[in-house]
Amino acid sequence: MKIDVDDALWLVRGKRDRLSKEIPEWEELRDAAYRLKLYSNSHLPELLEQFETQATANGAIVHWAKDADEYRNIIGGLLKDHGVSLFVKSKSMLSEECHLVPYLKNLGIETVETDLGERIIQLMGSRPSHIVLPAIHIKRQEVGKLFEKEMGTEPGNCDPTYLTHAARRNLRNYFLNADAGMTGANFAVASTGEVVVCTNEGNADLGTSVPKLQIAAFGIDKIVPDRESLGVFTRLLARTATGQPVTTYTTHYSAPREGSEFHIIMVDNGRSRILADKDHFRLLNCLRCGGCMNTCPVYRRTGGYSYSYFIPGPIGVNLGMASNPEAHKKDLSACSLCQSCAGVCPVKMDLADQIYLWRQHFHSSVPKRILSDGMLAVMGGPSRLKATLAVGHPAMKALKACGFQWGKGRDFPDIANPLEHE
Amino acid sequence: MSKEEILKNLRDADPERFPKPDLTALKAKSRRYDGLVGQFRKAVEASGGKTAIISLEQDPSIVAREMFPGENSLVIADGRFGVAENGCVYLEEPEAFPRKEYFLAEALVIVVGIGDIVANMHDAYDRLGEKPSRYGIFISGPSKTADIEQALVFGAHGAREVAVLIRQ
Structure with a gap:
């Protein structure tokens, strides 16, 4: 199973290489992005205040949260005030960082993750194993079984297209009935007060274009000075992340929709x-x-x-x-x-x-030193190594047969048979 | 107030102040294309969308129906401009229908003028300038996902099919 993940990720890395080579000025782009971030992060007070002024002028309501507690309380308070019982959310690493979903559950609010990978993880009661490809480690057969139970799909059908479209139908009901929708942000633009969200699925877009309450929350390090800088970041982001020229949707939110509210939460939580x-x-x-x-x-x-x-x-x-x-x-x-x-x-x-x-x-922990000294004792020189293998090969076999493990769910590697090295 | 506390902590952090980089040289040397329209069509199609060139006299809704025969959930939208490098089209808040229709439609057809295609995202944002609009979105092809074993599937939550009509 581990090998499949390795292959899949290496494929993504390969796509990234191909796409970056389509841009002759790729290295200059990276350099500009690096300098833009250094500029932004070293001018945060000015840029955050500029963002707040602009966003407020656009009709959004801006909140500041110094830590995870405040972030959760602001969101919990907004949802309570608006009588929200069904809450749709697109992928946000900040919400994981601040443990939002369990907190809302305690308040009696059901949060539905709407990114397909995140939804699979949520229904499994698990946690993401990758920040962009959260379900990369899960096999189609497992998704098939899960959807059979949760969405009534055909038993044994684990075709990705079939399963994706089943989730599309299933999640449509949540989108159309949600009381509030939330996104994170890829960028927050100081000059315009807009929040920019980049997705492929359209879940963030649907989740923010139906309910009457929209929330966008981001870490203060998401601030960029202006739209001009977005030109740099949008050329780099998807090419590096998934090997696409750009995400399907790059959405700029500034004003609330007619008859609705738009709340923006800027979070420190350790960034300062x-x-x-x-x-x-x-x-x-x-x-x-x-x-x-x-x-x-x-x-x-x-x-x-x-x-x-x-x-x-x-x-x-x-x-x-x-x-x-x-x-x-x-x-x-x-x-x-x-x-x-x-x-x-x-x-x-x-x-x-x-x-x-x-x-x-x-680093220099005692267990590590014992381990490296121990390695030297048993592997230092050909004769020691031979002796170790002669004892270790049958001993490890016997230990593993008794269920001896490296850690939970993790096998020790086999020790080579010394006879095969003769 | 948390705002004051956050700002104080950021000021107290006292980081080295880095200057804002000048992007003029980068933008000037950014990749251009000889045939903007051809490159734009190629990029839209690579993202899973269809393209067609229509004349000023042609009715986009008739062309759209011919492209997606029998499709009941079809929305036609006005794009402001296209981006050759990645096949994006920029749209703002629609006037004729709520914005959710961009995403609820099974097939989304976007009309864009043949003279309204820029080379890359630098040109795109230069065209937008720094004045905020209420809402703006770049769309490149149909909604997609690869969350199940990295198999690419169109129609995750948004439109399953996207066509861009380039109007002469």
Whole structure:
């Protein structure tokens, strides 16, 4: 199964390479995106206030949330005030970061994830394993079984087109009856006060064009100075994320629809702290495109669930450390410093170098030292290695036969048979 | 107030202040196309859409019906301009119907003038300028997803089919 994920992600990486080569000025584009982000993130107070002024003039209502608590309370309050019982939501990493859906459930509000991948994950009671391709690790047969139970699809039919169209029919009812719709944001434009959302499915668009209440919430690092800069970012984003020239829909929301309300929530939740960190403030450049995951040899072979932070891969290792180093320092070992991520990042983040920096402060743990000293003891030199294999090959076989595991659901590798090396 | 607290924390962070990059040189050297219309059609079709060139006299709704015979859920919309590099068409809040029709339609037909095609997204945003509109959207081809085993499927939630009529 792991090999399939690896192949699928490498395919996406290949598409990204092909599409980036169609643009001769690709490297200059990345450089411009990098500089635009450094500018934006180092001028946040001015740009956020400019955004607020513009958005308010457009007729939107702007809220500021300093942390996850405030974010949840603002959304919970809005939904309560508007008597919302059915709430449709498009994909938002911020909502995962701030644990929105369980909170709303406690308030008695049903949140329906409308991105197909997110919906599959939600119905399975699971969590996304990739920030752009949340259900990349799930087989069509599993989706078929799930939809059979949840949507009454034909038993045994696991054709992706059939299943996608079943979900289309099923989710239409939610879209048409929802009391409120919410999106995250890919960009928030200071000069115009508009929120820009990039999707392929049209779920964000449907979810915001029917209900009377629209909410858009984003981290303050999503701010960009103007539309001119969107020209740079929209050429890079989908090419890097999924290997498309652009997403199907690039939507600019500024004013509420006739007879409805548009609320915008700008969230800090630790971002100002990252900005103050001289080693790691460039993490705020991230567009959440997932490009670094698609290329990372560790992520591709281990999958999203092997990381402790909810965002996996090279960017997730860094953001986890920035958020809570004690909780996530084990993720630091999920990197070979191969620099592949730095080569594809559309905003030129030095993700591997930053992992290296974190390691200088958080790495040399006692278990790791025991492990590396132990490796030297059993593998240091040909005779030691031979002896280890002679004992280890049958011993590992016997242990595995008794159910001995590396971790939950994870097998130890076999130890090579020394006779085959003679 | 949280606003004041956030702004104070951001100011206290005191990051190195980086200048705003000048994009003039990048925009000037950005990729151009000899045949804008041909490249635009190619890009729309690559995104899963159809294209046709119509004359000023032709009625778009008749052309649309011929393109999608028997389709009851068909919406015809006015696009402001197209983008050759990626096959996007820019639309604003429709006047004749609510915006949800862009997405509820099974087939969406967008009409755009043959002189209203720009090379890339830099030109697109230059054309829009910095004055906010109430609502604006770039659409490139039909709604799509690859969330089940990376198999590309058209018609996730929005229009299953999109055609762009390029009016001479």
